[in-house]
Amino acid sequence: MGLERASEAVKNEAVKQVPDPLKDAHYAGAKTLGHGQNYQYAHDFKDHYVKQTYAPNLAQYYVPTELGYEAKIKAWMEHLKSLEQTTPSED
Secondary structure, three states: OHHHHHHHHHHHOOOOOOOHHHOOOOOOOOHHHOOOOOOOOHHHOHHHOOOOOOOOOOOOOOOOOOOOOHHHHHHHHHHHHHOOOOOOOOO
16 A cells, blocks of 8 residues: 555646755755754664654655554554654663
């Protein structure tokens, strides 16, 4: 299902730009373009997750069901959505 939704989006929707926080910031001039700014490295946070919005209104292509292993994936995704972290963990 998710693959079909993603394929349809590629065929029927305009190409979206990579959000500035995800653009390469390892070259001269990248900082002045806003590349890499406000990016939070997920591995610095509890459960290697930090709530951050890269681009608003992005489609969700994969929606796990309650069947088999997808039930575990669904539970994990719900757990991550519930986290409201603003500071890195001290692991």
